[in-house]
Amino acid sequence: MRFAAIADIHGNHLALQAVLEDIDAQGIGTAEIVNLGDCLSGPLDAGRTADMLLSLDLVTVRGNHDRYLVEHAESAMHSWEADAFAQLRPAHLDWLRTLPFFTVWRDKAYLCHATPAEDNVYWLEAVSPGGHVHLRPRADIEALADGITQPLILCGHSHIPRVVRLSDGRLIVNPGSVGGPAYDDDTPYYHKVETATPQASYAILEEGPAGWSVTFRLVSYDHMAMSKMAAARGRDDWARALATGWLD
């Protein structure tokens, strides 16, 4: 079995389009793509991205930012949600409401946005009080996988492509972010995530005689067009992130 995992699109329709073309070029059909959430939020092209995702009808789990779009009052929305919400139609919001917190894909892979317990906590990374983002201690990572019987586990949320092999052989994979190569956040401490490249990231998962393996792919696209869109909406942080993969 071979399939593709995408995550954290964040309304970047040009990055999504490029990733879909790359997946197709790898011989993987759209029925073999799973989406790990945070689909629309950000100062980009949420409406067009939502149209694409509704027509693709991928197996998708709900991210924290997908939840914020349908849970928070419009007046209380964070700027990432406010920019996206203004572009969304009722059908888009209805679709977000249908997304599950987790799902199991073809009895093979457990899918969630962040961790099996929460949608806004990194599974594979920890943040130090000084804002350093680093690999989470192995025991913490393994404790969160307790009770999951599938040999392959997929999560997103941190935007950092990473694979962790658990001591029992299970694999946890974060495919990285399609549409947001860098950002900063205040929780649990102020920190930055910078992938240091503007390319879109996703993963191909393949089951062979020795178990599951992963190939990370970085896809170039017209990232400056999206950077200019963010700048035009007054979001210089997003504009810099999309231009370079760095925030500064």
Ligand SMILES: [Fe+2]
């Ligand atoms: Fe997220």
